[in-house]
Amino acid sequence: MYINAKRIIDVLLAFVGILLLWPFLIIIALFIKLDSKGPIFFRQKRIGKGKSTFYILKFRTMKVDTPNDMPTHLLEDPDFFITSVGKILRKTSLDEFPQIFNILKGEMSIIGPRPALWNQKDLIQERDKYGANDVYPGLTGWAQINGRDELPIEIKAKLDGEYVKKIGVFMDIKCFFGTIISVIKSEGVVEGKTLQAGEEVASTTEQREKSYK
Template sequence: MLKRIFDILVSFLLIIITIPLFILIAICIKVTSKGTIFFLQKRPGKKGELFKIFKFRTMELGSDKMTKGVEVLKNDPRITKIGKILRRTKIDELPQLINVLKGDMSLVGPRPERIDSLNDYTDEISKRLLVRPGMTGLAQVSGNIYLTLQERYKLDIYYVENQNFLLDTKILLRTIGVVLFGEEKYRNQNIKRIKK
């Protein structure tokens, strides 16, 4: 309950603070490429219940047909010019603050995957669905795209089995570092090395 209260307070505050940024990004997306401002897609949340995840659109229309478990790399030609900036700084994820406020997501938790990924879930991997998915998570601050899918799953399960306020705080603080310095800086750094 305390985690949920924290999520509500922080997401509401951040939404208010970033409204001018939301407007600026929306204008940039519309001016520089065809299509919608937001990218919406159904994802499995807590207990596998589906919800629509919000993101700023960073890719050309029709680019959402992606291979399961394959990350979009920064030099992918489908990414728009403004999309490269949004993805590098993680600003494309900001609309998920709305998901957090609604209760679909948490600030910290396993990242929500595409629905077709559920077909490959074992009982162990399914532990990811015991908590709300997060805007950021242990895998995202431990190398993310430089990790294999199985490595990310292991970190997600570790988080589910060991979650606490201190761990959430460490992940949130390191997320700031990821935004500023990139995912490469934290490649191969596991939870025991998270100091701040």
């Protein structure tokens, strides 16, 4: 029952968000255009509910020659690719705002597992163990407020599974306010390779490199 109500809540909140934030979104768009050449928005192929694919929408925060299908935390030198305005947008998560339109289109939810890149086979397979590919991906989620980019794939998938198991009003509210706190503290954001991800990062990087050959 909550799943049906969740979709209605998503649509209502997305509409309210657009009505309240559209002047702010226009200002962000202008700063992006003034800061660097390229489009305002960035589209990227992601995995949705039932492992269907869709194109996620974000404000562009990186230069147009950045590798398109590699997570930012796996780039050798992310600062080289991230624009000046992009650094601010990423730190505050404002680059995620355009996903309101993905929510309205029925491709995403406000709360849910973050949508994996189409070529993140390791994460997709790990999520299958917990049924995390069977719900709509979210603008934010349980894993996002419990480590985000710092998490190894196995832990991230397990947290996504916990969300699916406990999905409900209380869990969504907890994720929503937890996200606000995480954004204020800038927790879990990793720009470039770190030792914290260990062997998982090295393995995933190798897979990404193969996909470009």
